[in-house]
Amino acid sequence: MSNNTTTTKPRTSLSRHRSVWEMRSDGWISLVDHLSRSAILQPDDPERERRMALVRQICETLAPIEGYWAFPGGRVFGELCQWIEREELARAHQAARRIHRVLAARTYRHDSSALESDNELPSQIETDSERLAQLSRPYFEVLIVDEMSATEEDALRRRVQRKRSPDDDFVFDIVVVPTFEDALIATLVNFNLQAVVIRHGFPFRSVNHNDMLRRFLDGVDESIEQMPEFERGPLLGQQIAQLRPELDLYLVTDVSVEDIAARVGEVFKRIFFGEEDHIELYSSIMKGVGERHRTPFFQALRDYAKQPTGVFHALPLARGKAIMNSSWIGDLAQFYGMNLFMAETSATSGGLDSLLDPVGPLKLAQEYAARAFGARRTFFATNGTSTCNKIVVQALVRPDDIVLVDRNCHKSHHYGLVLAGAQVAYLDSYPLDQYSMYGAVPVRHIKETLLGFRRAGTLDRVRMVLLTNCTFDGIVYDVERVMLECLAIKPDLVFLWDEAWFAFARCHPIYRQRTGMAAAARLAEMFKDPAYARRQAAFAASIDWDDDEALLNARLLPDPARARVRVYATHSTHKTLTALRQGSMIHVWDQDFKDKAEEAFHEAYMTHTSTSPNYQILASLDVGRRQVELEGYELIQRQLELAMSLREQVLRHPLLKRYFRFLSVVDVVPEAYRESGVQSYYNDENGWANLESAWRTDEFALDPTRATLSIGATGLDGDSFKNKELMDKYGIQINKTSRNTVLFMTNIGTTRSAVAYLIEVLVKIARDVDARVADMSAIERRIHEKRVRSLTLEQPPLPDFSSFHFAFRGRSVEGRAETRDGDIRSAFFLSYDDSNCEYVDMAEAARAIAAGRELVSALFVIPYPPGFPILVPGQVISAEILQFMAALDVREIHGFRPELGFRIFSDAALQRAAQATAARAALAVADRAAQPPQVPLAPDGAEPELATTSQTTRKSTSRSKK
DSSP states (O other), X not given: OOTTOOOOOOOOOXXXXXXXXXXXXXXXXXXXXXXXXXXXXXXXXXXXHHHHHHHHHHHHHHHHHHTTSSSSHHHHHHHXXXXXXXTOHHHHHHHHHHHHHHHHHTGGGTOTTTTTOOSSOOOSSOOHHHHHHHHHSOEEEEEEEOOOXXXXXXXXXXXXXXXXXXXXXXXXXXXXXXXXXXXXXXHHHOTTEEEEEEESOOOSOOSOOOHHHHGGGTTOOGGGGGSOHHHHHHHHHHHHHHHOTTSEEEEEESSOHHHHHHHHTTTOSEEEETTTTHHHHHHHHHHHHHHHHOOHHHHHHHHHHHSXXXXXXXXXXXXXXXXXXXXXXXXXXXXXXXXXXXXXXXXXOTTOOOSXXXXXXXXXXXXXXXXXXXXXXXXXXXXXXXXXXXXXXXHHOOTTOEEEEETTSOHHHHHHHHHHTOEEEEXXXXXEGGGTEEOOOOHHHHHHHHHHHHHHTOGGGEEEEEEESSOTTOEEEXXXXXXXXXXXXXXXXXXXXXXXXXXXXXXXXXXXXXXXXXXXXXXXXXXXXXXXXXXXXXXXXXXXXXXXHHHHHSXXXXXTXXXXXXXXXXXXXXXXXXXXXXXXEEEEEETTIIIIIHHHHXXXXXXHSOSSOOHHHHHHHHHHHHHHHHHHHHHHHHHHHHHHHHHHHHHHOTTHHHHOEEOOHHHHSOGGGOTTOOSOSOBTTTBTHHHHHHHHHOSEEEOTTEEEEEOGGGTOOXXXXXXXXXXXXXXXXXXXXXXXXXXXXXXXXXXXXHHHHHHHHHHHHHHHHHHHHHTOOHHHHHHHHHHHHHXXXXXXXXXXXXXXXXXXXXXXXXXXXXXXXXXXXXXXXXXXXXXXXXXXXHHHHHHHHHTTOOOBBSSOBEEETTOSOSBOTTBBOOHHHHHHHHHOOOSEEETEETTTEEEEEOHHHHHHHHHHHHHHHHHHHHHHXXXXXXXXXXXXXXXXXXXXXXXXOHHHHHHHHO
C-alpha cells in the first residue's frame, strides 16, 4: 500500500432507521452474526478483517445508545467492546449472544442474574413462570441525571439494590446520564422509564453527536448552556414534563430548596435537599409508580368476585349460577371462563360503586383517567362514543341554539342535534374527489360562517363548534389555532372535539399537541400570561374588526379578558386503546363547568346512561388508563414505526407498487394547508424531522398510522377488495373503504408478524391480478382497462352541502333567511307523518330539479362507503348530489330505497312548515325589538366590537317554540 493511500473508516447513517428502537434491535442481531462468523475465521483471512470492521462500526453506533438503558448499560457494553478490541472473539460472541437473547426475551425485567450464569443461554421463549414473575412484580427504570464517576455510579446502583425488599410491588434499576441533553434523549428513547431524579448541577451538552440522537434535541434552547448549573435542574424538569407528562419527576438540590419548591413545585412530585432523604426518595419512587398502577374499580370488582354472596337480584347470570346449574349451556363458561360471570352483578355496594352517582372506586377511576388524559374531569360510558356525543350536545345546547358542525361527522352528532333542537350550520370539508373522501374543515370556512352570523345579528345564538379530530382517514386539526381564531370572534364558544379515533394521541409528544385537552390547557395558561395580553392588545389595535376580509386573512387572537376555555372531547377508548367494546370516555376542560354546565351535564348523563352499566367494560377502562400511564408512550411509538414499515415495504416492492400505493400527506392535505411544505413525513436523509415539523406548523396533519391504500389499479373497488379478497380469502379485517381505497390502521396490538402477513397477502393479491390480466382476452382487457380508468381517473365529484330549504332556514334579526343554519329537528319529525312525504326516483328527481322544483329530503341519506350523509332532513337535493348518487357503485345506501327513490316533503308540507317558521321568526323579531339596545365597547376596551351582537333571549325563543 502506498504512503498516500488513505483508509476510509466504514460508517453508516443512523437516519436510515425509522427509530432508535429499530436500529438498536437490528444492531444487536448484526453484531452477534458478524462476531459468530469472525470467531471461526483465521486472523489473516480478508473476510475476517471485513467483518471485524463492521463489528467495530456497530459498536460505535450502539455505544452511546446503550448508555440510555439500564440493561445491558454502558458499563457492560464497554466491557464487551474491550473484548472485541483485544480480539477475544469467542468470549465476545458468547456475551453478545447472551445479551441479545435477554433483550429479545426481556428476561432482564425479572431475572437480575441473566448475564451472570455460565450455564446455557437464556431462552427467547418466555415461560409461564417468567410471565407470572413479571406480572407479580413489574419492572421499570429510573433516570438519574448527574455527572458521576463509574465508581460513584456503581455505588449508587448497589445502594438501590440493597433497598429492594421481597415485599415491594415493583422492582427497578437505574440509568445514569451526565448532561441536560442526555437526559432529554433518554426520556424519549427509553420506554422503561417511569421516574426521573434530577440531582445537583450537571453540564448541558452531550458528547453524543450522531445524527439520530441529535434530532431529539431540535428546538432545545441552547441559551440554557450559559445558565448556572444549579438552575438547569428545574428547567430540565419542565421540559421533560412537556415531553412525557406521565413520568414522576424528583429534584435533589443543594441550593435554596424552599425557594425552588415555591417556583416549580407543581412540576416535581417531591423536592429533596441533598442526600438527607435518600430512603424517602426510594419510597417516593415506588409510591409514585404505585399510584399510576392502581386500578381502583378493577380491583374492587376482583375483590367482589371472590366474596361469597347470596344472589337475590335481577341477574341470573351473576356468579355464574345460571350456567353452572345448566345441562345445556356449560360451553359458555368453557369459552369465556368463570371469572367473567363471577364479576357480573348489578350491585353498587359491597365495595363497588354506582356509575350514575360514583362516590367510591369508580369516582377514583374517573379521576385517575382525567389525570392520564390531561382533563379536568372525565366520565366513563359503557355504550360507546355515540352516547358520549349525545350527552355533551344535550348538556350544552338548548333549543334554537346554533351549532357549527362538520357535515361528515359521525351520525351520532346529527341525531344528537335533532334531540337537542339545535339550529345546525353544516360546514364543508375540503374534498378529495380522486379518492372519494373528504378532508377536514378549513379554519377560514369556520370564520366565514361565524362572520356570516355576525352580519345577520345572530352570533349571540352560536353556542358550539363540533369537529372530528382526527377523521377516520387520519386528518388532524391544528386544534389550538381553530379555537384561538374562533374565540376571537365569539369568546364564549364551546368546542366539542370528537376524538373517537384519537384516544391514543395523549401518549405521544408529537400527537399530544393536537388534542383537545392539551390545547385547552395551553390556552388557559396563555390567557393568563401578561406577554400574551400585550401581544393581543397590539394585534387588536392593528386590525379593522369591521372588515370581514381582513379578519379572514389574519391569524386572529382572542381577548384574554373575555375568552373562555370550554372544551370537551369524546374518546372511543375501545377503538385505539385497551378496553372492551363500547368502552368510551368524555373528557372535560371547561372553566365554566360548575357555573354553566354541571347540572345540565348530570341530567344529560342520566338521560343516556344505563342504570345497569356493564362492570366489565368499566373495569377495562380503568385498566386501559393504567396502560396509558405506564406504557402508552412505548406502545404508540411502536405503532407508528410499524405503520411506516408497512408504507415503506409497499413503496419499494416492485410488484406491489405496480398496483398499490399508500397515500401520503401530499395526497390528502392540499398545499394551501401545508405551511411546512413537507411532502413526505419520513425519508432517509431527515428521518422523522419532517413529521415533527409538519405537525408543529401545518393547518392539517396526517396521522401516519392511518394507512390508506389506493387500489384502483387492480380494477377492484374498495368494497370488493375488503370482502372478497382481504376477509373471505385471508381473514384480514378492516373498517373503512372508499370507491378506490381501503384503510389499514396499526394500533397498540399490531405486531411485526401481523404487518409481515399483510405484506404477504398484498403480494398474493398483486400476483393474482397479474395472472388474471395476463390471461384476459382482448375484449376482457378493454373491460378491465375501462374499470381501472373509472376507479383511478373518473371519480364523481363530491358534493358540498347544498342548503336547507327556506321552510327550515335560519333567520337574521330582521327575519330574513340569510344564514346557513337550519332547523333539523322540525324537518326530522315532520317526516314521521306519511301524509307530509312522497317518493321520487332518480330520473323523476332529475326532471323535477331541471324544471325548477325544489326537492327537500325527509331523511338522512348515507351511502356506505363513504359513510357520510349526503342529505339530511330539510336539505335541498341538488343536481350535483344526484350526479354523485348516480355515479356510486355501492350496494348499501341508508335512507334511499331503490324501488321507491328519495323520500321527500310534499309542497303542501313545506308550505305549512314555512308559515310556522315565519311566525316564530316574527315573534323573535318583536321580542328583540322590545329589548334595550346594547352599547358596543371599542375594540381596545374590555370587549371588542367584533363579538358584540344583539341578544335573543331564551324567554322569547322558548315562547316561540310553544
